[in-house]
Each structure stands twice: as structure tokens, then as C-alpha cells.
Amino acid sequence: MDREHMAADLAKVLLTEEQIQTRLGELAVDIWRDYEGKDLLLVGVLKGAVVVMADLMRALPGTAPMDWMAVSSYGSGTKSSGVVRILKDLDVDITGKDVLIVEDIIDSGLTLSWIKANLESRKPASVEICTLLRKPDVVKVDIPVKYVGFDIPNEFVVGYGLDYDERYRNLRCVGTLAPHVYE
Numbered sequence: 001m002d003r004e005h006m007a008a009d010l011a012k013v014l015l016t017e018e019q020i021q022t023r024l025g026e027l028a029v030d031i032w033r034d035y036e037g038k039d040l041l042l043v044g045v046l047k048g049a050v051v052v053m054a055d056l057m058r059a060l061p062g063t064a065p066m067d068w069m070a071v072s073s074y075g076s077g078t079k080s081s082g083v084v085r086i087l088k089d090l091d092v093d094i095t096g097k098d099v100l101i102v103e104d105i106i107d108s109g110l111t112l113s114w115i116k117a118n119l120e121s122r123k124p125a126s127v128e129i130c131t132l133l134r135k136p137d138v139v140k141v142d143i144p145v146k147y148v149g150f151d152i153p154n155e156f157v158v159g160y161g162l163d164y165d166e167r168y169r170n171l172r173c174v175g176t177l178a179p180h181v182y183e
């Protein structure tokens, strides 16, 4: 699918590339200040967080290591299954480290509350969460999120790492899909 068709599949742009980059710059400064003197490790959750990780880490005023986890929490559609399985674990031992989980979106919160508990069991110094997007349903699970880019309405969104059936991840904005895409 070419770019023209991809753009035509969007019903609405919720966040522009510029809005996202500006907000990530602010978060990066906050994170750098809060983790001064700490042993910060950025942990990305594949695959959606690839784009936010790439931009967030480059916006940091300094350098920090990163690692990745892959879990399965969704099928190819738009609904959470609630079942989380580790597909790829971290490469490094996080004992004593200050872990910052980097995510693209928190929707039901099921994925992240599971990952956070799993990482906490490995005796890190701390585990916090940074997400670009947060949806309102997350209030149903008690999961404190230290860094939030944007609170968005309860709609299925794509772009900036987020997919529908593995497509649209490379859109630079975040938007909703037009009804014809689902037909």
C-alpha cells in the first residue's frame, strides 16, 4: 500500500508529527532530570514502541542503554485478549537497575500491569512507565504511569508504531481509521 492510500484510510488525525515530537522532547527532559545519578535502563515493548523509543532516546539530553521485550497480548484485530505471553525476554539482568518501560499505548492496561509485575519480581531498584498514549479504560486497573504523552479518547488508533493488521505503523501521525478499512 502506498502513502497516498494510507493517508486516505485515516478518518481523523488525532496527533500531528509536530505535536508528538514536541511532547516527546518535554518528556525526555523530565526523564533525564528524574533519573540523574540513577542506573537508567530503557525497556521497550515490541513492536509498537519501536518508533517512540527511537525518538524518545534521541531526544534525551544524554545517553542510556536500552533493551527489548516482546509479549503477545492481542490477536491481529482490535481487542485485548488479557492473556500475556513472553515471546522475547530481556537480554540483560535488571537487578538493581532503574527500569523505565517505554510503550506506545496503554489501553486496558492489562499488558503493562503484567509486564510491570514481571519486571518487579526480578529485583530492580525501580520500575516506572512512560507511554506516548493513554486511553481512559486504564483507570479500571490500578497502574501508576509516571510519564504520559497524551490522554486520548477511547478509539482505535494507528500510526507512530501502532498497527492495524501490521499496517500503518510507519505513519508519522496518530489517527483513527475510516470505516471502509474494516469492511
Ligand SMILES: O=P(O)(O)OC[C@H]1O[C@H](OP(=O)(O)OP(=O)(O)O)[C@H](O)[C@@H]1O
Binding pocket: 045, 046, 047, 048, 049, 072, 073, 074, 080, 103, 104, 105, 106, 107, 108, 109, 110, 111, 112, 162, 163
Ligand atoms: O493496555 P492494553 O489494552 O494491554 O494494550 C496495550 C498494548 O497493545 C499494543 O500492543 P499489541 O499487542 O497490539 O502489539 P504490537 O506492539 O506488536 O503492535 C501496545 O503496544 C501495548 O503493548
Ligand SMILES: Nc1nc2[nH]cnc2c(=O)[nH]1
Binding pocket: 074, 105, 106, 107, 108, 155, 156, 157, 158, 162, 163, 164
Ligand atoms: N493499533 C492499536 N493497538 C492498540 N492496542 C491497544 N489499543 C490500541 C489502539 O488503539 N490501536
